[in-house]
Structures are given as structure tokens and as C-alpha cells.
Amino acid sequence: MKRPGYVITATLTTLTLLLCLCSVRGDFCEVNVCLNGGTCVTGIGEDPFICICDDGFAGDTCNLTETGPCSPNPCKNDGSCDIITPTRRGDVFNEYVCKCQPGFEGAHCQINVNDCANQPCKNGGKCRDLDGDYTCQCPSPYVGKQCQLRCTSLLGMEGGSIVESQISASSVHYGIMGLQRWGPDLARLNNQGIVNAWTSAAHDRNPWIEIDMQKKMRLTGIITQGASRMGTSEYIKAFKVASSFDGNLYITHRADGQRRDKVFIGNADNDSTKTNLFDPPIVAQYIRIIPVVCRRACTLRMELVGCELNVHSNTVGCSEPLGMKSRLISDGQLTASSSYRTWGIDTFTWHPQFARLDKQGKTNAWSPAHNNRSEWIQVDLEKTSRLTGIITQGAKDFGVVQFVSMFKVAYSNDGEFWSTVKEEKTDSDKLFQGNIDNNTHKKNLFEPPFYARYVRVVPWEWHERITLRVELLGCDD
Numbered sequence: 001m002k003r004p005g006y007v008i009t010a011t012l013t014t015l016t017l018l019l020c021l022c023s024v025r026g027d028f029c030e031v032n033v034c035l036n037g038g039t040c041v042t043g044i045g046e047d048p049f050i051c052i053c054d055d056g057f058a059g060d061t062c063n064l065t066e067t068g069p070c071s072p073n074p075c076k077n078d079g080s081c082d083i084i085t086p087t088r089r090g091d092v093f094n095e096y097v098c099k100c101q102p103g104f105e106g107a108h109c110q111i112n113v114n115d116c117a118n119q120p121c122k123n124g125g126k127c128r129d130l131d132g133d134y135t136c137q138c139p140s141p142y143v144g145k146q147c148q149l150r151c152t153s154l155l156g157m158e159g160g161s162i163v164e165s166q167i168s169a170s171s172v173h174y175g176i177m178g179l180q181r182w183g184p185d186l187a188r189l190n191n192q193g194i195v196n197a198w199t200s201a202a203h204d205r206n207p208w209i210e211i212d213m214q215k216k217m218r219l220t221g222i223i224t225q226g227a228s229r230m231g232t233s234e235y236i237k238a239f240k241v242a243s244s245f246d247g248n249l250y251i252t253h254r255a256d257g258q259r260r261d262k263v264f265i266g267n268a269d270n271d272s273t274k275t276n277l278f279d280p281p282i283v284a285q286y287i288r289i290i291p292v293v294c295r296r297a298c299t300l301r302m303e304l305v306g307c308e309l310n311v312h313s314n315t316v317g318c319s320e321p322l323g324m325k326s327r328l329i330s331d332g333q334l335t336a337s338s339s340y341r342t343w344g345i346d347t348f349t350w351h352p353q354f355a356r357l358d359k360q361g362k363t364n365a366w367s368p369a370h371n372n373r374s375e376w377i378q379v380d381l382e383k384t385s386r387l388t389g390i391i392t393q394g395a396k397d398f399g400v401v402q403f404v405s406m407f408k409v410a411y412s413n414d415g416e417f418w419s420t421v422k423e424e425k426t427d428s429d430k431l432f433q434g435n436i437d438n439n440t441h442k443k444n445l446f447e448p449p450f451y452a453r454y455v456r457v458v459p460w461e462w463h464e465r466i467t468l469r470v471e472l473l474g475c476d477d
């Protein structure tokens, strides 16, 4: 038998899977000649069958033990093994060194460094250890990488920096034969006078009041207050909050991990203020208060609490890796149009969950089932983020160098309506230059940056097969 030009190994799961396949086919693999847990497959190239050897074995029938200190790879956690001239370290001769991925250490990269160990999160933030990084989940109104900043500016309803033209409402109540106008521009905290608040029209079944911040802001809370009209208290007892980037698509606020709209408890009399925090904070340009239960009428005075975006990093500084490599972006957040399976074998599926920058292993990238321009890989960032760039990388499939040399980027806020990143001058879809080999990082910047929850990479040109490892750059805002 001709010796295959490459060494193939497989895991035990493949073995079990394929044994059944082979015996059903009744072919050269009917009697498994592959030793040491090797898997027999047929129909590949000119050989009647080949053996996919388990880790640590090689040769036509997997009867050879892989040799060399780096084979099989003694380094754990995607560490790479380098053979070196034998050197003495203490009493031990070393023939190899493990180069560990960030966040791992030890001679064999076996120790996952706990990046939360020295408690980097301030103000009650919850720390989560990532590969080579950590993330803090900050309780409102704290923000920043370490929850070190308070996002609690009063945004200008009471102070007046939010002007009349920025405030609108579904309807307005006119009192005393139409002479009193309880307009939205009156909905300012502690507003005084006889007519001193916004009230929706009595017939309005779906009332709302909206503030246009004129740019994207981070909102961490709202202070509400009722009013009294003709000697009676009127106020909003319960309300929801919706927000929008563009004034078209609105998303109703939900608490972290909740599937139902958050209902905020509002006021209980005509004059006291009630403060509610948004947890997580809302990033938006338009914010809409939607009364759910009103006492007598939906009457409101209010203030918004929040801060400018990017308080913790200037605009140039917004280029942190968003978590493909560190796994802050979890497997569940990654999807794709399809996935390729080398030789149709499940164990060698090039899942979108493998598309993490610098991932190691035999199948260590995403690759789609077909090679055409309909394929895509998608990241759901789970909250609207500011995206400033992307790093792409190819990979090898059993020795074959594969990469994407040209791609487009699309983004969406709801996962349904997509925009493609455009050339600034010509308004045609922007084609990003991709990779030229199996390993080099290629970085592209988004100029200008964009805000999105969902990002898609659409391969446009490729070498051999569409194959991608990716990191997204940006910041939380």
C-alpha cells in the first residue's frame, strides 16, 4: 500500500463513529487493520483505505509511535511546542519548550492563570476569568473595565441642556377648554407652576414620551416625579423603557438575563422623586418612557442619568479585543451559514465556534460547507458594541494552507436587517484585504467605526477553502 504523504490522527470518538460506518459499507475497512485505536476510512485519493491514527501514533496502520519530543504535543491549552538543542535546567534535560497562550503558564502551559486573583473589579463588580484576560460585570451606575467610574451625570431635563425640540410625545393633554397645554417640554424634574408636567391625552391608549439625546449616550438611570392638577395627584405608577439608535427600531429594556420587558415601579404621589437604575445601562440616542399604569392620568416630570460614551478610553483607545480569543464571546454567540467536515467526518467539523484567533489543534478554524459568496460567520455580541476593527487569520487542514484573502463585513442590531460596511467615498461595499498565508494576523480598521450587536464576516475571495480565525476590536460602548 502507498504511504499517505501526511500523518493523520484522530480521537476515539471518531473511531467509534467510523467503525459502524465501515462495517456497514462492507469494504476494505470491514476488517479494521488500523492499530492502536486508528480509524479506517475508504474512498480518499488512490489508496483503497487509509488509517486516521489516534493521538501519538503514526504510520500506514498506526503501528508507529510518533517520535520527537513535540510529537505528540506535550503542551496543553493550545500551547505550541518548539524543539530546542538539549539544555540543562537544574537536574533536568529539556528537549523542547512550550510557548503558552496568554493566560496560561507552567512548563506545559497546564496552569490557567486566574486573572481575577487580585480582584481587579471595583465597586461590587463581578469578575470573570478569561483566557489571558478578565471581565468585570459592573452594577449600575458603575462602568469601565474595572467598574471604577460612576456614570451619574444629570443629563439636562431639569437643568435645561435638553431643549424643547429634543422632547416629543405620543399625545398631549389640553386642560381647561384647551387653554392649558401639558406638553412634553414641561416634563422636567421639579418643574413648578400650575401647568408643570407632561400629561398624555385621555384617549391615548399607548402613550409615550421620548428624548432625543442627539448622539449616542450611556444611560444608567431615570428619576421620575408626578404632578398635581386641579388639586389632585397624577402620576405614573409603572412604566417600561425603550431605546433606539436611529429613531426607527426600538428595543424595550430587559434586565440582564431576563426574557421579559422590565417594568419599573414609578411614583406614588404628586411630588416625591423615584430613582430607577438601568442594569445593564442603556446605550442609545433615543430613549422612550412608556407608561404602563397611571394614576388618573399619565403625568410625568423626569430627569435622565448617564454619561458620555468612552469615558474610560479616548476614541483612539477603543480597540480592545472583544473576546474571540479570550472566550468572553462564548461558543453560543458564534454561528455560521454552514460548516465543513473534512472527509465528511463529524470529528473534523470546522465549527464557527473554532473561529477564534490563534486557536490551535487539527480543526482550529471555521470553514463553511461550500466555497461561495453566500457563506458567512456571525458573532452576536449580546449587547450593542462599538466596533473599530477586525483581525483575521487562516489555518491549515491536514497540511493544506487555506485562508480568506478578501471579505466583506455586515452588521445588524436585530439580526434581521443588515448593513454592509461601505467605502466612505464611493458608497460601494467595502472589500477588506484578508490573509496571505495560514498563520499571519491581518488587521483591518473600520473607518468610521460602527455600532452593532451582530457582526458578520462574508468571505469574498479565498485560497483553497474558506477558512477563518477572527478577533473583533472595539469597546463596550
Ligand SMILES: *[C@@H]1O[C@H](CO)[C@@H](O)[C@H](O)[C@H]1NC(C)=O
Residues within 6 Å of the ligand: 059, 060, 061, 063, 064
Ligand atoms: C508497521 O507496519 C508496516 C506494514 O504495515 C511494517 O512494514 C512495519 O515494519 C511496522 N512497523 C513496526 C514498528 O511495527
Ligand SMILES: *[C@@H]1O[C@H](CO)[C@@H](O)[C@H](O)[C@H]1NC(C)=O
Residues within 6 Å of the ligand: 228, 231, 232, 233, 270, 271, 272
Ligand atoms: C402634593 O405634594 C405636596 C408636597 O408633598 C403636598 O403638600 C400636597 O398635599 C400634594 N397634593 C396633592 C393633591 O396630593
Ligand SMILES: *[C@@H]1O[C@H](CO)[C@@H](O)[C@H](O)[C@H]1NC(C)=O
Residues within 6 Å of the ligand: 370, 371, 372, 373, 374
Ligand atoms: C452557494 O452554494 C450553495 C450550495 O451549493 C447554493 O445553494 C448557493 O446558491 C450558492 N450561492 C452562490 C452565490 O453561488
Ligand SMILES: *[C@@H]1O[C@H](CO)[C@@H](O)[C@H](O)[C@H]1NC(C)=O
Residues within 6 Å of the ligand: 399, 401, 437, 438, 439, 440
Ligand atoms: C504555516 O504557518 C506557520 C507559522 O507561521 C509556518 O511556520 C508554516 O511554514 C506555514 N505553513 C505553510 C505550509 O506555509
